[in-house]
Ligand SMILES: [Fe+2]
């Protein structure tokens with residue numbers, strides 16, 4: 402059942418790299434692809450906003466500023482070459498996240514307390 | 522799992538409004554449809570910079586020039602968001618650009634019309650961006666995750682485009698008789714091509730039905746076109762101008778405006794390459810690509826050299 406995998410996101414690790422079809426030769430001359438993460442405000446996490454092409458990290462940061470922060474959407478930018486990002490496999494999502502499914506006692510609502518208990 | 526099961530599982534997710542992400546299984550046809558639609562959308566943003574770029578150096582004031590530059594720069598950004606979204610489907614950027622240059626991929630035919638006067642900048646913002654927004658807002662909920670996220674970003678920026686266009690026309694419409702005439706002329710030229718932006722009638726639309734089932738599209742071409750007519754027919758009154766359609770009339774029964782027949786012959790003519798500016802637009806894109814080749818190569822060589830040097834130093 403591997404034939405439909407070849408078009409997976411080409412940037413998630415080596416195993417899933419596209420192996421054929423449309424993506425071959427043209428990509429060889431392209432600047433590498435980078436994923437862009439932006440901190441919108443001091444105190445918040447960096448969040449993935451999209452991707453872009455750049456020859457190196459410095460150009461990627463500058464391009465990210467022009468493409469993703471034209472309206473002051475960010476105070477800090479991270480870029481990472483897409484090929485270095487590894488992801489969990491959606492085909493295995495069910496078994497992968499299953500261990501958390503039956504642990505209702507991890508949530509505060511699992512516990513019945515008398516109404517008189519305040520501030521808890 | 523046999524492919525049919527993958528397909529029905531896929532359709533279940535779509536029906537439940539679960540977004541499809543790049544690594545999820547998807548029918549090959551869904552992938553191809555999206556590549557076609559997103560890349561053509563991206564090309565439209567990029568080619569769309571040309572008619573407006575034509576007026577940057579001739580804007581009537583510094584304020585208008587700044588606004589126009591900011592708008593054109595946004596359109597470049599929109600093109601880039603969308604190219605990235607298409608790339609998640611496994612097509613490379615260079616390949617998409619190759620398809621534009623070879624004529625295999627189309628872009629919105631509206632950009633094959635010339636921008637003859639300054640009032641065209643206002644008319645484009647109001648009508649062309651207005652029509653684009655009508656199409657784009659529902660795409661924020663399209664079923665493919667990266668496309669939907671790109672569209673949310675695009676839509677946030679578009680509303681300034683339409684407002685600055687209308688405001689610019691409003692100022693002209695309160696000006697001299699010549700300025701008023703210029704506004705009316707621009708509206709007359711851009712009105713029908715703007716209606717064509719919504720694409721062929723639902724009955725003739727090639728890809729519509731499947732795209733609705735996959736929730737790539739959420740409203741039909743004719744539905745969106747009608748909404749646009751209803752909106753513009755009211756707004757044009759505020760400019761004290763008219764739309765060039767003798768059949769435009771409020772229909773009490775339908776609670777919509779009726780409007781005249783669209784010249785589809787013109788539409789197909791422009792799509793197939795015979796619009797007033799098709800050649801000029803493509804030539805400009807190809808020239809930009811060719812002229813930039815040495816920059817792409819030099820930057821790549823420089824980055825590789827520096828990476829090699831850093832590696833050596835580290836060793
Ligand atoms: Fe745009």
Ligand SMILES: [Fe+2]
Nearest residue numbers: 596650679682
């Ligand atoms: Fe726009």
